[in-house]
Amino acid sequence: MCWSQNQYDDSCQRNEVCSYPHANISLSSDILPVSLLAKGLTYEIALILEIPDSPHNADVGVFMNQLNLYSFGNTLVKSIERSSALKYKSPLYYFLEGIVMFPIYFCEYARQTQTLFITFGSFQMTSAQVEF
Secondary structure (H helix, E strand, O other): OOOOOOOOOOOOOOOOOOOOOOOOOOOEOOOOOOEOOOOOOEEEEEEEEEEEOOHHHHHHOOEEEEEEEEOOOOOEEEEEEEEEOOOOOOHHHHHHHHHHHHHHHHOOOOOOEEEEEEEEEEEEEOOOOEEO
């Protein structure tokens, strides 16, 4: 069986229990019916994701990031999925890093995390909808 790297579980959209973290960010105001994005300008949407660097998170493998853009009428305009994965580190690397960095981690000057930069693409605001 061959799986695409860009598979996405839509259980949350089917009113089932979500098995993954998700967030909703509104770029409009409930008080004023205006957008925080200006019409005619081009925007780039990116996600900076900081994930604890642990063997459990590394074992998850490839995971999906999904961006849904909705209009003022709460109509889905565009849906974009991007796959991501933590960088591989061998058990020996984890061990040596733990020994060398122990004082810094213990004093909380640094954390064992990996930062992923995920770009969803550029889009332009028009009067009617978002153009990609």
